[in-house]
């Protein structure tokens with residue numbers, strides 16, 4: 001406890017709008033957690049919740065909100081017993097291709113340290129069509145007892161060092177969260193931890209109507225689920241989300257007080273290739289004290305940010321945007 005009371009990081013300070021009273025520990029080490037699947041539960045048409053368990057998990061540094069972790073899917077002659085206590089990444093990179101576990105990024109949906117359990121909600125993209133990526137394919141056939149390795153912080157805290165990007169400014173009173181299915185676990189975890197007195201609108205595009213999940217919050221919450229109804233070929237990825245963000249932003253942002261639209265960046269294409277931008281010094285904007293958090297397919301979230309910043313005039317410092325995956329590219333490509 002002594003270590004965890006010593007430092008209150010700037011990142012932790014930036015989360016005061018969420019009434020986050022945790023005190024950050026010093027920078028965490030990232031370490032491997034040897035876990036096995038305990039349960040698999042289909043929570044939606046496209047979502048499988050995998051509950052991992054293991055004696056090492058109580059030591060997982062759970063920071064909450066949108067905290068990410070890495071899932072390593074063993075293959076070949078991979079042997080966790082050979083993994084070093086430090087520099088797991090250098091060790092992972094040096095493994096022969098055939099034995100190097102596939103590594104993918106996911107969100108900690110929930111943790112129960114007292115039970116040594118951690119939940120991850122996997123989207124089953126491409127499974128029905130026969131072109132699933134390795135992680136999606138693994139989740140579709142996961143069974144109790146299957147072993148994987150998780151990578152996460154060794155101590156709890158909030159802020160980027162802990163893989164937590166949720167950091168609205170203290171003065172934010174209106175939160176706009178827009179996401180596709182890959183960021184639904186992050187949004188649900190964030191919403192569940194919001195305090196009363198904050199107004200949050202979550203716009204969530206998902207593959208099917210059967211992907212509408214139950215989410216609760218103490219905040220004044222509006223959640224809109226936007227199914228693409230892919231099986232009926234109704235909407236392209238991002239189409240419904242972009243349209244709805246445009247409508248909601250027009251309502252939330254007072255044109256009189258919006259900053260001058262920052263058109264130059266996108267018109268010149270200067271931000272091509274930028275897929276992740278979380279303001280270090282976030283500010284809430286306008287009379288509504290707005291802060292926006294956007295995550296999902298990279299091209300779609302770029303469109304969303306472009307609209308908010310360049311067309312509506314929301315300051316860049318009031319918009320976090322994160323490309324969680326990219327159409328046509330495997331993670332890491």
Ligand SMILES: Cc1cc2nc3c(=O)[nH]c(=O)nc-3n(C[C@H](O)[C@H](O)[C@H](O)COP(=O)(O)OP(=O)(O)OC[C@H]3O[C@@H](n4cnc5c(N)ncnc54)[C@H](O)[C@@H]3O)c2cc1C
Pocket residue numbers: 068104105106107108120121122123124125126132133134135136137181182183185186323324325326327328329330331
């Ligand atoms: C911080 C962060 C948190 C994330 N949290 C979650 C989470 O909690 N749950 C979750 O399901 N995903 C999450 N993701 C997204 C996940 O990492 C990617 O979807 C990843 O590509 C899946 O790996 P894969 O092996 O299944 O596919 P890959 O091998 O990486 O990709 C194979 C092909 O599938 C495509 N593809 C990848 N994802 C999708 C998708 N969702 N829909 C359609 N096509 C896709 C790729 O463009 C590529 O063409 C998160 C990503 C980040 C960066």
